[in-house]
Amino acid sequence: MSRLGKKPVIVPSGVNVDLNGNKDIKISSGSNTLTLDIHSTIELSYDSSASQIKVDRKGNERLARAMHGTTVRLLENMIVGVTKGYEKGCQIYGTGFGVVQKGNMLEISVGFAKPAPVKIPAGIVLDIKTPNARGSDSPAEFLIKGIDKCLVGQFAAACRSVSPPEPYNGKGVRYTGEVVKRKAGKAFGG
Numbered sequence: 001m002s003r004l005g006k007k008p009v010i011v012p013s014g015v016n017v018d019l020n021g022n023k024d025i026k027i028s029s030g031s032n033t034l035t036l037d038i039h040s041t042i043e044l045s046y047d048s049s050a051s052q053i054k055v056d057r058k059g060n061e062r063l064a065r066a067m068h069g070t071t072v073r074l075l076e077n078m079i080v081g082v083t084k085g086y087e088k089g090c091q092i093y094g095t096g097f098g099v100v101q102k103g104n105m106l107e108i109s110v111g112f113a114k115p116a117p118v119k120i121p122a123g124i125v126l127d128i129k130t131p132n133a134r135g136s137d138s139p140a141e142f143l144i145k146g147i148d149k150c151l152v153g154q155f156a157a158a159c160r161s162v163s164p165p166e167p168y169n170g171k172g173v174r175y176t177g178e179v180v181k182r183k184a185g186k187a188f189g190g
Contacts, residue, residue: 004069008052009076015083017053019046025053025075032082032147036074039067081147088156089176091139093165098132098140106142110163110172118162123148124155136170 011017018026022043026035038044041064043056055072057064080086092099092110100107100115106126107115120126127143144159146152156175165172167183174180 004072005055005057007072008047008050008054009072009079011046011051011053011079012083013051015079017046017048019044027075027078027082029082032085034078034082034148036071036078039071042067042071044071077149081149085145085147086149086152087143087145088152089141089143090156090159090173091141091176092133092173093136093139094133094169094171095135096133097171099128099142100131101126101128106159108159108162108173116162118155118158121151121155123151141176 015027015029018028020026022038024035024037025044025046026033028034041058041061043058045054045056046052047054053075055068055075057068092108094111096109097111098109100109101120104120106118106120108118109115123146125145127145129141129143130138131140133140144152144156146155160173160175163172165174165178165180167181168185170180170182
């Protein structure tokens, strides 16, 4: 049995859990609400007196075993999301590179002829701290905030995929705190 699956998911005070049969579960706190469709191999039970969700699997197949621990982690992420939220920072290195929000689109300028547009999904809030990069010392920075961990990470990955950091000068979009291994150019080679 899964070590994660054996442990019940603790529900803190102020978080409401609505279990719809064994089809989906809705977790909410204040105005924040997240819904998860339950896989057919998983059974959930909510004990409101102990404030915990118990996750069991119906069989012992490989998919059921895989979904057991995954469902526990997804429920824990939902609880953290509706109470605290998630955020991920991105930085853009390169002279003249920058970022601008126009409506529900994020335009990332990374040396192409036109800025690359990335659609901002519903539930994501952007905080642009520095819109333009100034050389390799002062990058453009923006923060992605949301209650859904998967959505925040997926949008950050979409922004990074516009121009991943290259190893010679370090130009491009990278996550805050990401370390880019630098290579020496041909002039310094053999």
